[in-house]
Amino acid sequence: MLKLGIPSFFLFILILQIKGDDFKEEIFIKPLPPSHLYVNFHFITLVNGEESFEHSHLAPRSLGEIMSRYQVEELHLTLTEGQWKHKQWGYPVLDAAPGAELYAWFSPEVIDVDAHWKKLSSTLSGLFCASLNFIENFNTITPKMSLWPTGAQKLKQNYTSQLRYASLPREIVCTENLTPWKKLLPCESSHGFSSLLNSRMIHNTNYHSIGVHVRRTCVDNNCLDTNLEIKQTVALVYDFKIINSMDWSFRKLFGQGLPGACPLSSSSKIYIDTTSNSTYRFKLSPEPNNIVLSQRGGSETELAVYNITNSVMMNIVAKYETKDKIFVNIPPPLTFTQYVLGYGKEFGGIVTELTNNYWAPIDVVLLENAPWWLPIQLSSLRINGEAESKLIMSQYYSPGKSRQKPYHLELLLRLPPKSTTTLTIDFEFVFLKWQEYPPDANHGFYIGSALISANLPTAKNYTSLPIHGNTFDSVINASKPWYPMIFRTNGAMVSLPTPDFSMPYNVICLACTVVALAFGPLNNICTKELVLKAAGTPLSLRQKIFNIFKKKKD
Amino acid sequence: MALMRKYFVAGIVRYWLIHTDYWQTIANRVEIATPLNSWKRLIEGVYLYDHGIDPYEGDSFHESPIMLLFFHFILKKVPYLLPLIFTFMDILTAHILYKTSKAFVRLFEETQEKNKQHVAEESKTMLLNKSQLNEAPDYVLSVYLFNPYSVLNCVGMTSTVTQNLLISMSLWGAASGQKLLACIFIALATHQALYPILLVVPISILLADVNKGCNKCSYIRTLLAFVLCWGFLIYISAYIMDGSYRYVYNTYGFILTVPDLKPNIGLFWYFFTEMFEHFRLLFVCAFQINALALYVVPLTLRFHKEPVLLATVLIALSTIFRSYPCVGDVGFYLALLPLWKHLFTFMQQKFIVGCAFIITSVLGPTVWHLWIYSGSANANFFFGVTLSFATAQIFLITDLLFAYIKREFTLKHGSSRRIDDKPAKLVLQ
Numbered sequence: 003m004l005k006l007g008i009p010s011f012f013l014f015i016l017i018l019q020i021k022g023d024d025f026k027e028e029i030f031i032k033p034l035p036p037s038h039l040y041v042n043f044h045f046i047t048l049v050n051g052e053e054s055f056e057h058s059h060l061a062p063r064s065l066g067e068i069m070s071r072y073q074v075e076e077l078h079l080t081l082t083e084g085q086w087k088h089k090q091w092g093y094p095v096l097d098a099a100p101g102a103e104l105y106a107w108f109s110p111e112v113i114d115v116d117a118h119w120k121k122l123s124s125t126l127s128g129l130f131c132a133s134l135n136f137i138e139n140f141n142t143i144t145p146k147m148s149l150w151p152t153g154a155q156k157l158k159q160n161y162t163s164q165l166r167y168a169s170l171p172r173e174i175v176c177t178e179n180l181t182p183w184k185k186l187l188p189c190e191s192s193h194g195f196s197s198l199l200n201s202r203m204i205h206n207t208n209y210h211s212i213g214v215h216v217r218r219t220c221v222d223n224n225c226l227d228t229n230l231e232i233k234q235t236v237a238l239v240y241d242f243k244i245i246n247s248m249d250w251s252f253r254k255l256f257g258q259g260l261p262g263a264c265p266l267s268s269s270s271k272i273y274i275d276t277t278s279n280s281t282y283r284f285k286l287s288p289e290p291n292n293i294v295l296s297q298r299g300g301s302e303t304e305l306a307v308y309n310i311t312n313s314v315m316m317n318i319v320a321k322y323e324t325k326d327k328i329f330v331n332i333p334p335p336l337t338f339t340q341y342v343l344g345y346g347k348e349f350g351g352i353v354t355e356l357t358n359n360y361w362a363p364i365d366v367v368l369l370e371n372a373p374w375w376l377p378i379q380l381s382s383l384r385i386n387g388e389a390e391s392k393l394i395m396s397q398y399y400s401p402g403k404s405r406q407k408p409y410h411l412e413l414l415l416r417l418p419p420k421s422t423t424t425l426t427i428d429f430e431f432v433f434l435k436w437q438e439y440p441p442d443a444n445h446g447f448y449i450g451s452a453l454i455s456a457n458l459p460t461a462k463n464y465t466s467l468p469i470h471g472n473t474f475d476s477v478i479n480a481s482k483p484w485y486p487m488i489f490r491t492n493g494a495m496v497s498l499p500t501p502d503f504s505m506p507y508n509v510i511c512l513a514c515t516v517v518a519l520a521f522g523p524l525n526n527i528c529t530k531e532l533v534l535k536a537a538g539t540p541l542s543l544r545q546k547i548f549n550i551f552k553k554k555k556d
Numbered sequence: 557m558a559l560m561r562k563y564f565v566a567g568i569v570r571y572w573l574i575h576t577d578y579w580q581t582i583a584n585r586v587e588i589a590t591p592l593n594s595w596k597r598l599i600e601g602v603y604l605y606d607h608g609i610d611p612y613e614g615d616s617f618h619e620s621p622i623m624l625l626f627f628h629f630i631l632k633k634v635p636y637l638l639p640l641i642f643t644f645m646d647i648l649t650a651h652i653l654y655k656t657s658k659a660f661v662r663l664f665e666e667t668q669e670k671n672k673q674h675v676a677e678e679s680k681t682m683l684l685n686k687s688q689l690n691e692a693p694d695y696v697l698s699v700y701l702f703n704p705y706s707v708l709n710c711v712g713m714t715s716t717v718t719q720n721l722l723i724s725m726s727l728w729g730a731a732s733g734q735k736l737l738a739c740i741f742i743a744l745a746t747h748q749a750l751y752p753i754l755l756v757v758p759i760s761i762l763l764a765d766v767n768k769g770c771n772k773c774s775y776i777r778t779l780l781a782f783v784l785c786w787g788f789l790i791y792i793s794a795y796i797m798d799g800s801y802r803y804v805y806n807t808y809g810f811i812l813t814v815p816d817l818k819p820n821i822g823l824f825w826y827f828f829t830e831m832f833e834h835f836r837l838l839f840v841c842a843f844q845i846n847a848l849a850l851y852v853v854p855l856t857l858r859f860h861k862e863p864v865l866l867a868t869v870l871i872a873l874s875t876i877f878r879s880y881p882c883v884g885d886v887g888f889y890l891a892l893l894p895l896w897k898h899l900f901t902f903m904q905q906k907f908i909v910g911c912a913f914i915i916t917s918v919l920g921p922t923v924w925h926l927w928i929y930s931g932s933a934n935a936n937f938f939f940g941v942t943l944s945f946a947t948a949q950i951f952l953i954t955d956l957l958f959a960y961i962k963r964e965f966t967l968k969h970g971s972s973r974r975i976d977d978k979p980a981k982l983v984l985q
Contacts, residue, residue, distance in 0.1 A: 506830040506832065
C-alpha cells in the first residue's frame, strides 16, 4: 500500500508542477543575543494564472473564493500578540501591529470599495475566528503614502483609492485563530513544518504573530502572466528565560522534533542565521547541508541551510559554548518609540520619537492613526518643539468625525543623520455615551500603533525578502539601493473618563426633575392670575403637632 | 469720569489675566470653554482652513464660517493684538449694555407714566423715581464689568465674547428703534449660536413699542428683516466655504443633536451620556423644544407689555437649557438683572439662590479635579453640582417673574394683604 502510495504521490506532484502550482515551506531562525531567539515560518503557495484558482490542489479554496468574490488584488492580515522590540532585536522579516491588522487593495474595477471592504473583513472574521467584524468606517483609513502594493500591478493606475487599512489593537490572538490558519495549508498540521506549530508551545513566547499575505507576482521578467502568491507566516520570539537555557532545540521550542518535509512541497528548507556565531559561539547539530555567505547592502550574513527532503524525525540542536558574555547591542539604523503624555483625563499628547542612527538622512513616512475618541489637534503638532518644521516634506491630514471616521495624519519626514526627531501632538479626551464603553471600561483604551515606512539605505539588521522574492533564497546577495520596510511602533493605552454606569435611571429622573422645576412655575405664571384669597388663621407648628396628639387621645 | 475708571480697571484686569500663566488653565476650563466656543477649537479650525483642509470635514470646529474668516484674518495679520481685541470687545459689550439699559430705563419711565392712573393710592410711593431709575444702568455696567463669570469668559477668549457683543448690539438697536441694526445683529448672533433666535420676539415687540405706529406691520417687517438677514448670512457662509453647506451640520447640527458629551455647566451632557439609545432622539427633541420653543409663546402672551423683561427671561432660560452653555452666557444675563432692582424686594429666594451660586461655583472646579485628575470622585459629583447650578438659575428666573407679578398686583391693589380685615394671601389661580 505504502509502496503504491509514494509513486502515485510523486506523480501527483509532477502533475501539479506541470500545472505550475507550487508549495514551499521554510523556517528562518535567528538568535537575538543575548536573550531571545527569532523563529520565522514561511509557507508559500503559488497558483498559476487567474482562472485556475478553483482547480488548484494546493491553494486553500476558501481564501481563493474570498479573493475573487471581493475582487481583492492584494491582502495582508496579521494577528499578533506581543511587541517586537526593534531596538534590541533588529528588524523582523515582516513587521506587524499588535492585535489584528488588515489591509487590502481592491481591483480598480471595484467602485464601492467601502462595501467590499466591510464584506471582506466580515468574511475573514469568520474564516480566522478573529474579531475582524469590528472593522467599521470609524476605524478604517486609506493611507496615502505609507503603504504600497508589493505585488505585480498594472501601471498607471491609482491604487491608493482602492486601499483600506484597519488595525484592532485590542484583539487577543489565541489557538482559535491558529487552527483555521493551519487548515489553509496543503499539509495542514499533519506533515511538514506546520506540524511544529503546536499552540501549547507557540503561545508560550514573548511575541507571536501569524499572518496571511496574498499578492500577485510575475511569472517571468516580462510579466505578461501573473501568479497568485499566498504566503502564510508565523513569527515567534522565544525568551531563553522561558525555555530555561540558552541552548535551544526543536524539541525544546516546539515540544517535538521535525517530522520531515510536507510531501506536497517542492522545497523545504531551514535557514539558521549564524552571523552571531562569531561573538556568541554555538554549535549546530546535525551539521547543516551547506553554509551560505550572503553580502547584502554592506552587511554580511552567514546562513546555515538545511534541506529537508525525507520524512525522518529530526531535531536541530544549538549548543552555546560561551554562556556569560557581555553583549553589546548595536541598534539598527532606524529606531522609534511612541508614548502618551499628560496626566488626568482631560488633555493629553502622543509623542513619537524617531531615531536615525545612520550617517545619512533617511526619508520616512509616518502615519498616525488616532481613533475618533482620541481627537488630535493638528494645530498642536510640534516637531522637535517647532510648529513649522523644515523636516516635513509632505503632509496629509484627514480630520476625524465622532463615531464615523478616525483621525489620520501622514507626514513625509527627512530625518537628519545621527539624530532623534520628536513629534508631539495633543489630544483631548472624549466622553463617550455609556453604552459605547467596552466591558471593563476602566481597563483602558488601546491606541493603534503608528506606521512608519522607510526606504533604508543599509541592510544592517534587515531580514526582509526583496520585493520580488518569494522565498528565502532571494535574500542571498540581494543588494539593492534601497531596502523598503514598513514598521509599526508600539501601541499605547489611555484611560478615558467614565460615567457611573449604574446611574441611567437616576440621571434621567434628576435631569427631568430640574426641567420640570422650571416648567411648573412658568406654567403657573403664564396661565394663572394672581389673586388675594382669604385664608383661615394659619395654625402654628406647635398647634399642628398638638392637634395630632389630641386626635389620638380621642 | 467714574465710568472711564470702571472701564479702565475692568480692561486692565482682563488684559492682565490673559497675560498671566493661568490663561491656559482658564481657557481650558470646562465651565468656561465648551466644544462650541473654545479658543482651542477656533485655533484648530483656523489652522486647518489655513492649510487648505475643510475644517467642517472633521469634528473639531463648530463656529460659523464668518467667525472662521474673521479670526483667520486676525490671526494672520495681527495675532499679537488678540488679547486687546477680546478685552475691547468685552468692554464694548459692557458699554453697549450700559447704553441699552439707559434706553430701557427711559422706556420704564414712559410705561410707568402711562399706567399711573391704574396705580392704587397707597402704592404711589412704590413708583420708581428718577434717581432709582438712573442707578440701574450703572449697576448693569458694574455687574458686567466685574462679574467673575464675564471676566473669566473674556479671559478664556471664548467666542461667547463675540456672541455677547452681538446680542447686546441687537438689544441696543431694538431699544433705540433701529430696526435694521437690531435685525442684523440678532441674525449674526443666531448664525453663531442658534439660541438667540428666541430674541426675535422681544426685539420685534420692543421695536414696535419704540417706533410706535402700526404694531402688526412692525412685527412683520422685523421678522422679514431678520429672516432676510439670516438667510443672507447662511448664504454668505456657504459662499465662504466654496458653496458647500456642509458647515450647517457642524454648527446648527452640532448644537441640535449634541454629539459631544464633554461636561459643561448645562443639563445635557450627563443626561445624554446615560440615555438609552432608542430614547435618544425623543429626548433630544424634547430638550431642544424646551430650550427653543416651549416658553416663547406663553411668556410672550403674558409679558408682551414688558418686552425687556421678556428678553431678559428668554436669554436666561435659553442659557440654562441650551446644549452647550458656559459661564459667559450666565454672566451676560446676570448683568441684565440690575434693571429689575425694584423687584428684588419682592423676591423670596435671593439668599438661597445667592448661596447656591457661590457654593456651586466653588464646588464645580473642586469636584471636577477630584473626578478627572485625582480619580477619587466620579461623574455623579460634577453632575450634582451642575444640576444644583441649573436649579439655582431656574429659581432665580421664576422668582424674578413671581416678583414682577406680585409688584404689579401690589401697584394695582395696594400692599395690604387683607380682605374685609381678615388676613388673606396671594395665590395663583
